[in-house]
Amino acid sequence: MPDAANGIEGLLREHAPRVLAAVTRRFGRFDVAEDAVQEALLAAATQWKQDGIPPNPPGWLITVAVRRMTDLLRSEQARRRREQLDATRQLPEDLLGSPADSRPAEQDDTLVIFFLCCHPDLQPASQVSLTLRAVGGLTTAEIGRALLLPEGTIAQRITRAKERIRQSGARFRMPPAAELRHRLDVVMQVLYLIFNEGYTASSGEELQRAELAVEAIRLTRMLRTKLPSEPEVGGLLALMLLTHARRPARSGPTGELITLAEQDRSLWNRDLIAEGVRLLEQVLPSRRPGPYQLQAAIAALHCEARSYDDTDWRQIVALYDVLARLSPDPVVRLNKAVAVAMAHGPAAGLELVDELASDPKLAGHHRVAAVRAHLLEEAGDVDAARAAYLDAAKRTVSVPEQRYLRGRAARLTAG
Structure with missing residues (x-):
C-alpha cells in the first residue's frame, strides 16, 4: 500500500519537530530527546502500517518518545542530572494524553527548535546539518545530497553538534532579539533546503515531496510573522x-x-x-x-x-549577475548559465558550464551534466548531447530524473 505508506511518512515529518519540542521542553536534554524521538518515529512507521494511524498521532509519538527518553537517561546513569530538572516543566495537556486521545495538538514550538539547532556555539555547517535532521526530518543521506557532502561527514557533524548543545547548557526558549538575528541566516538557509528537497526530491520514485515543501512554507510564514x-x-x-x-x-x-x-x-x-x-x-x-x-x-x-x-532572459541574467556577487554559490552560477544561453546563445552558456566543471562542490553532480546536455542539444551537437544526457542519468538517484534524461537521450538517438 504505497499511498498509505507515503501518508504515514508525511504525517511523521509533520509532527516530528513538534514532538521533539515537547520532549525537549520537558526533559531539557535536546541531544537525548532527538535520539528518543527518532526511535519513536521508527516505531510508528512500523506499527501504524499494521494497526492504522492512531486518533492522536502526536500524543502517541510523545508517549513513546518519553518512555524511550527515560530509558536512555537511565542507561547513561544520569540520575543527578535528572534530579536537577525542573519538575514543574510539564507537557501541555493537548499534546500528551494517551496515544488514543483524539484531541488536536495546538502548541507548536518548532521555531524554538530551529533556533536551538542554530546555537551560536555551533559552526554554521553543523547548524545547517542538525536543523535539517531535527526539524526537516531529512536523513543523513538526503542532507548529504542537498549540501553536496558525503553522508559520513553529515553524520559526524550531527553527533558533534548535539554534544556541543548539551555542553553549552542551552535552555529551550527563543533567543533574545539581538542573538536571534545572528542565527537568522542559518534558519532561512535550512528552510530553503527543506523546501528544495520537497520541490525536487533528491532520490526515490517520486519527483516531488509536497509535504516537505508545504511544511517549509508554513514555518516560513511563522518566521515572517515573528520578524x-x-x-x-x-x-x-x-x-x-x-x-x-x-x-x-x-x-x-x-x-x-x-x-x-x-x-x-x-x-x-x-x-x-x-x-x-x-x-x-x-x-x-x-x-x-x-x-x-x-x-x-x-x-x-x-x-x-x-x-x-x-x-525576459536579459533581465534574469542581470539579476543573476547581482546574485552571484552576493552569493557566489556554484548552483547559482549553473542556473545563470542557462539564462545566459537563452539570452546570448548556447555557446555562451556552455562556456560558463565549462568553468564550473572544476568546482569541487559540483564535481560529479548530475545537474552539471544535465545542463551541458541541454545546451549541447540546443547547439546542435547531437552526439555529445546524447552522451551527456546518459552521463547525467547515471549520476542522479532520482528515478523521475533518470527517466527524463534517458528519454531525452533516446529521442536524440531516434532522431
Whole structure:
C-alpha cells in the first residue's frame, strides 16, 4: 500500500519537530530527546502500517518518545542530572494524553527548535546539518545530497553538534532579539533546503515531496510573522510561493518530469503567484536586497511571462549577475548559465558550464551534466548531447530524473 505508506511518512515529518519540542521542553536534554524521538518515529512507521494511524498521532509519538527518553537517561546513569530538572516543566495537556486521545495538538514550538539547532556555539555547517535532521526530518543521506557532502561527514557533524548543545547548557526558549538575528541566516538557509528537497526530491520514485515543501512554507510564514521587518524573510517566503505555484505543472499523469519550457502554464497556481508578487512589492522598497529577494524576483519574471520564449532572459541574467556577487554559490552560477544561453546563445552558456566543471562542490553532480546536455542539444551537437544526457542519468538517484534524461537521450538517438 504505497499511498498509505507515503501518508504515514508525511504525517511523521509533520509532527516530528513538534514532538521533539515537547520532549525537549520537558526533559531539557535536546541531544537525548532527538535520539528518543527518532526511535519513536521508527516505531510508528512500523506499527501504524499494521494497526492504522492512531486518533492522536502526536500524543502517541510523545508517549513513546518519553518512555524511550527515560530509558536512555537511565542507561547513561544520569540520575543527578535528572534530579536537577525542573519538575514543574510539564507537557501541555493537548499534546500528551494517551496515544488514543483524539484531541488536536495546538502548541507548536518548532521555531524554538530551529533556533536551538542554530546555537551560536555551533559552526554554521553543523547548524545547517542538525536543523535539517531535527526539524526537516531529512536523513543523513538526503542532507548529504542537498549540501553536496558525503553522508559520513553529515553524520559526524550531527553527533558533534548535539554534544556541543548539551555542553553549552542551552535552555529551550527563543533567543533574545539581538542573538536571534545572528542565527537568522542559518534558519532561512535550512528552510530553503527543506523546501528544495520537497520541490525536487533528491532520490526515490517520486519527483516531488509536497509535504516537505508545504511544511517549509508554513514555518516560513511563522518566521515572517515573528520578524515582519526582515526583508529577506519576506523574500524567502515569496520565493517559495512563486516556485511552489508551478508544482501542479511539473509532472505528468505518470509522475514524469516536465521542464519549465514544456509546462502548461494554465495549471500554475495564480493565487500563490499573486501573493508572492505582493510580498516582493512589500520588501523590495526597503533597499536591502539579499539572495532570497533576488531569487524571488527571478521566479516572478518566470511566473509573469506568457510563455518560456517570452521570458525576459536579459533581465534574469542581470539579476543573476547581482546574485552571484552576493552569493557566489556554484548552483547559482549553473542556473545563470542557462539564462545566459537563452539570452546570448548556447555557446555562451556552455562556456560558463565549462568553468564550473572544476568546482569541487559540483564535481560529479548530475545537474552539471544535465545542463551541458541541454545546451549541447540546443547547439546542435547531437552526439555529445546524447552522451551527456546518459552521463547525467547515471549520476542522479532520482528515478523521475533518470527517466527524463534517458528519454531525452533516446529521442536524440531516434532522431
